Amino acid sequence: MQEHTQLTQKEINRDLLSGVLGMPKWWLGLVTLLTLVFLAGVGAFGWMLNQGVGVTGLNRPAMWGFFMVNFVFWIGISHAGIMISAILRLSQAEWRRPVTRAAEVLTVFSLTAALMAAPLVHVGRPWRAVLWVFPYDFARGIWPNIRSPFIWDPSAVGTYLIASTLFVFVALLPDMAILRDRTQGLVSKTYGIMCLGWRGTPRQWKLQAVAGILLSALVLPVFVSVHSIVSWDFATQIGVEGWHSTIFAPYFIIGAIHSGVSAVVMVMALMVWLWKWDLYLTKDHFDAIGRLLIVVATTWFFFFFLEWVFALYTLEKPEIVLRELQVFQWPYIFLFIVFLMTAFFIPVPLWLFKNVRRSVKWMFWTTVLVNIGMWLERFLIISPSLLRKTPMTFNWGTYHPSIVEILMVAATFAWVGLGMLLFAKVFPLIPLFDIKEAMVVKDEIKIGRRTVPATIRE
Amino acid sequence: MTSEAAAHNGHEELATPRGVIHDLLQIHLETGDGFWRAVTVFAILSVLGIVGFLLRLSDGFSDKAVWGYHAALFAFILTTAQAAPIVAIALRLTKAHWRRPISRAAELWTVVGLVGILLFIPMLWVLPGLEDGRRSLWFFDPGEVPRFSPHIWATLALIFLVIVGIVLLWVSALPDLATVRDNSSGWRQRLAKRMAWGWVGTSQQWNMLHHRIGALGALYFMMMVFVHFLISVDFVMALVPGWIDALFPATHAANALQAGTATVLLTMFCLRQFGGYKEYIGLDQFWSLGKLMFALSLLWFWFWFSSFIVLWYGRKPAEQAALELMMVGPYLWVFMTAFILNFVVPLFTMMWNPLRKSIWGPTLIATSVLIGTFFDRIRLYVAAYSVPGIGEQNVDKHELHLDAIPKANLPDMVDIFLIVGTISGAILIYILASRVFPIVNIWEQRELLLYRVHKRFHRAEVVVLGKPE
Numbered sequence: 073m074q075e076h077t078q079l080t081q082k083e084i085n086r087d088l089l090s091g092v093l094g095m096p097k098w099w100l101g102l103v104t105l106l107t108l109v110f111l112a113g114v115g116a117f118g119w120m121l122n123q124g125v126g127v128t129g130l131n132r133p134a135m136w137g138f139f140m141v142n143f144v145f146w147i148g149i150s151h152a153g154i155m156i157s158a159i160l161r162l163s164q165a166e167w168r169r170p171v172t173r174a175a176e177v178l179t180v181f182s183l184t185a186a187l188m189a190a191p192l193v194h195v196g197r198p199w200r201a202v203l204w205v206f207p208y209d210f211a212r213g214i215w216p217n218i219r220s221p222f223i224w225d226p227s228a229v230g231t232y233l234i235a236s237t238l239f240v241f242v243a244l245l246p247d248m249a250i251l252r253d254r255t256q257g258l259v260s261k262t263y264g265i266m267c268l269g270w271r272g273t274p275r276q277w278k279l280q281a282v283a284g285i286l287l288s289a290l291v292l293p294v295f296v297s298v299h300s301i302v303s304w305d306f307a308t309q310i311g312v313e314g315w316h317s318t319i320f321a322p323y324f325i326i327g328a329i330h331s332g333v334s335a336v337v338m339v340m341a342l343m344v345w346l347w348k349w350d351l352y353l354t355k356d357h358f359d360a361i362g363r364l365l366i367v368v369a370t371t372w373f374f375f376f377f378l379e380w381v382f383a384l385y386t387l388e389k390p391e392i393v394l395r396e397l398q399v400f401q402w403p404y405i406f407l408f409i410v411f412l413m414t415a416f417f418i419p420v421p422l423w424l425f426k427n428v429r430r431s432v433k434w435m436f437w438t439t440v441l442v443n444i445g446m447w448l449e450r451f452l453i454i455s456p457s458l459l460r461k462t463p464m465t466f467n468w469g470t471y472h473p474s475i476v477e478i479l480m481v482a483a484t485f486a487w488v489g490l491g492m493l494l495f496a497k498v499f500p501l502i503p504l505f506d507i508k509e510a511m512v513v514k515d516e517i518k519i520g521r522r523t524v525p526a527t528i529r530e
Numbered sequence: 531m532t533s534e535a536a537a538h539n540g541h542e543e544l545a546t547p548r549g550v551i552h553d554l555l556q557i558h559l560e561t562g563d564g565f566w567r568a569v570t571v572f573a574i575l576s577v578l579g580i581v582g583f584l585l586r587l588s589d590g591f592s593d594k595a596v597w598g599y600h601a602a603l604f605a606f607i608l609t610t611a612q613a614a615p616i617v618a619i620a621l622r623l624t625k626a627h628w629r630r631p632i633s634r635a636a637e638l639w640t641v642v643g644l645v646g647i648l649l650f651i652p653m654l655w656v657l658p659g660l661e662d663g664r665r666s667l668w669f670f671d672p673g674e675v676p677r678f679s680p681h682i683w684a685t686l687a688l689i690f691l692v693i694v695g696i697v698l699l700w701v702s703a704l705p706d707l708a709t710v711r712d713n714s715s716g717w718r719q720r721l722a723k724r725m726a727w728g729w730v731g732t733s734q735q736w737n738m739l740h741h742r743i744g745a746l747g748a749l750y751f752m753m754m755v756f757v758h759f760l761i762s763v764d765f766v767m768a769l770v771p772g773w774i775d776a777l778f779p780a781t782h783a784a785n786a787l788q789a790g791t792a793t794v795l796l797t798m799f800c801l802r803q804f805g806g807y808k809e810y811i812g813l814d815q816f817w818s819l820g821k822l823m824f825a826l827s828l829l830w831f832w833f834w835f836s837s838f839i840v841l842w843y844g845r846k847p848a849e850q851a852a853l854e855l856m857m858v859g860p861y862l863w864v865f866m867t868a869f870i871l872n873f874v875v876p877l878f879t880m881m882w883n884p885l886r887k888s889i890w891g892p893t894l895i896a897t898s899v900l901i902g903t904f905f906d907r908i909r910l911y912v913a914a915y916s917v918p919g920i921g922e923q924n925v926d927k928h929e930l931h932l933d934a935i936p937k938a939n940l941p942d943m944v945d946i947f948l949i950v951g952t953i954s955g956a957i958l959i960y961i962l963a964s965r966v967f968p969i970v971n972i973w974e975q976r977e978l979l980l981y982r983v984h985k986r987f988h989r990a991e992v993v994v995l996g997k998p999e
Contacts, residue, residue, distance in 0.1 A: 322780060382776035519980045528987060
């Protein structure tokens with residue numbers, strides 16, 4: 073059964089600005105908790121800077137651990153915003169409207185979390201990162217190697233961050249103008265400056281719509297390039313078993329969409345529970361995104377299958393040994409089972425049931441499972457591959473993350489949550505203008521004795 | 531232009547279910563001279579294919595290099611005609627209303643799968659058993675799995691794909707066959723009566739129809755991907771020692787989505803220009819499908835580049851040799867043609883909305899994509915089939931690599947006969963089938979009348995589209 077609720081502009085303003093103009097009871101407590109977790113991570117980072125990377129579990133031959141896993145994971149989550157916003161906007165899917173902004177904001181904060189995880193923390197001496205990215209010694213002609221991931225990763229992630237921020241900003245203009253008109257003093261002035269003199273003239277609306285469509289189209293190749301480049305950090309290496317596979321770019325992208333869209337469902341559920349926006353994020357929205365997730369998850373599973381088939385197809389001994397390590401040896405056997413069950417075999421069969429797709433609670437918990445699984449997937453790609461004995465290295469060890477790494481990983485999760493909550497205190501998490509437009513184009517038609525929801529098209 | 535739009539342009543009768551049935555049946559039941567002329571031309575050209583096929587058979591199966599173009603042709607049919615139904619399946623799944631006038635035309639291409647099976651039969655003899663020492667999807671050393679595993683599984687999968695496709699076409703056509711049964715006479719009525727399978731349009735029958743179309747569509751899609759997986763690995767990749775490309779099966783299937791869309795676009799153009807369906811197949815369909823093809827052309831590049839960069843950057847001798855064989859060596863010009871026609875031309879033309887939003891633009895680009903796809907299949911299949919047998923190299927399986935790059939294999943007269951004849955035969959079967967199944971879906975077109983209404987909105991007139999549950 074499709075839902076059809078008609079809301080007035082006044083009701084929309086009241087409901088969706090409640091988080092900005094008012095202070096929900098839970099807000100302060102939650103922000104404090106997340107700030108504490110984040111600060112614990114910052115403390116751990118400070119400790120690592122003081123003592124050196126020896127306080128982490130990283131050691132030869134596994135020099136990539138939780139930090140890199142976390143980097144790939146957050147880059148993956150960041151794909152949600154563009155997936156939902158750009159693709160659904162271009163395909164004119166009506167159900168995108170209440171979801172887009174939260175997804176885009178999730179993109180921005182998860183990208184900053186990714187930047188924290190890799191360039192800031194993983195390199196050990198973050199102040200030197202800038203020297204790897206930018207040309208630094210004009211006098212002696214020493215230039216960074218432009219073929220290095222140190223150039224390509226920051227370039228791709230930086231471009232994506234700028235594009236997504238612009239994407240969020242352009243869509244925020246009409247809503248900031250509403251806030252300008254409903255606040256006073258310095259706050260009102262600040263919103264006034266930020267909304268660039270928005271008055272809602274036909275020309276402004278037209279420009280804003282065109283900018284939205286153009287940004288959607290332009291940001292899509294950036295979104296594809298970012299995770300492709302991250303995947304090639306691994307795939308172009310022939311010395312590490314399990315990484316040199318042509319499938320990595322599409323496999324990483326589809327995995328990113330799987331975990332990213334799942335993260336959007338989690339955010340949607342939290343928006344329903346925390347801000348009581350169930351009139352805006354209805355069961356229809358969960359149903360629609362649930363169907364999308366079935367397609368995405370099945371495609372992801374196909375790529376996962378191909379990756380495995382071709383690992384075995386090589387018939388190369390070191391590759392087979394790696395796969396045996398991933399699947400049969402403790403603790404990887406446990407992680408592998410948990411990964412497969414949570415990323416695919418538990419959620420996808422459940423999503424086939426309409427009642428599950430239309431239940432906020434079920435959707436939330438199944439998507440939490442997906443993200444547990446997808447984090448483990450990245451761990452299983454990165455870590456076991458490095459625990460090998462190669463002809464010219466004589467280290468053969470395993471990797472145990474230290475409390476320092478665990479705290480810093482937890483801090484990135486807290487950072488994203490904190491960022492979303494702070495953003496929601498300053499800007500509405502659901503675009504008001506989009507919802508109002510939805511109310512205008514929403515219609516109904518009679519077919520026999522039934523009334524069917526309809527949409528006005530040009 | 532859809533039927534309501536046609537009504538607004540003075541064709542009021544097309545705004546009623548009765549009018550739509552009457553109009554579409556009239557076009558379907560009338561077989562003009564143009565149709566018979568086309569049948570004659572394609573039938574004559576098909577004979578060339580049969581002659582070419584017999585001549586090729588007389589060459590025997592011992593030298594697989596001479597079968598390269600035959601294999602490429604089989605892959606071309608698999609990539610175009612057998613992928614075209616996916617357009618109908620995907621758009622029905624996403625409930626896009628604009629698909630309605632083109633869904634049957636897309637599904638009808640499933641009958642051409644029979645040509646694919648015919649082409650596949652000799653390939654079973656051309657492809658050696660696993661004892662030649664090549665890699666295979668069926669893994670491990672010879673003796674552990676039946677030597678003809680690739681042959682058996684690919685055959686079963688291909689036959690199943692064709693059966694599922696034809697059943698899908700038939701099931702989705704049941705209401706229209708009943709309409710033909712009730713409004714025609716002679717052989718058509720007798721055939722339609724038999725094929726309509728007692729359809730009277732009860733609620734239960736409609737519910738079953740919708741469920742079956744959904745299930746068969748999903749099954750067809752999965753089978754298509756599976757067939758591409760088997761064929762692309764065991765019938766191409768395994769023939770080139772040292773070529774290991776995990777993305778290749780997905781690339782093969784993604785290319786099929788692009789070429790299938792191009793096939794439907796070209797079919798739409800023919801139906802509009804020569805079939806009398808101008809009132810049904812309009813700008814909406816060309817614009818929307820053009821956008822899809824543009825996106826799939828970008829995907830073509832991304833999939834190709836994802837494989838290329840990893841193989842090129844890795845610098846492994848075996849991978850460099852595979853790249854040289856199919857990309858920069860003897861087949862460079864074939865690859866460049868495919869690259870330009872499949873990616874460069876669509877990119878630099880379809881990025882302009884005025885071109886996308888036209889009848890001729892997407893049609894011309896679809897033609898470019900189809901030719902490009904054919905060249906792409908040539909550079910993969912002809913190159914792979916020209917590699918000497920792996921068994922002759924006598925090396926350890928995981929050290930296989932291409933020692934010497936064979937020269938480019940150019941088509942001979944027999945290959946030209948085969949290419950012209952097979953493509954003509956495929957078109958012939960398609961247009962003959964269009965006499966049995968109404969090529970524009972009548973029931974979906976009638977359903978659209980329920981979901982689409984024109985309303986006044988302030989000073990403008992707008993279309994209101996209902997969302998089916």
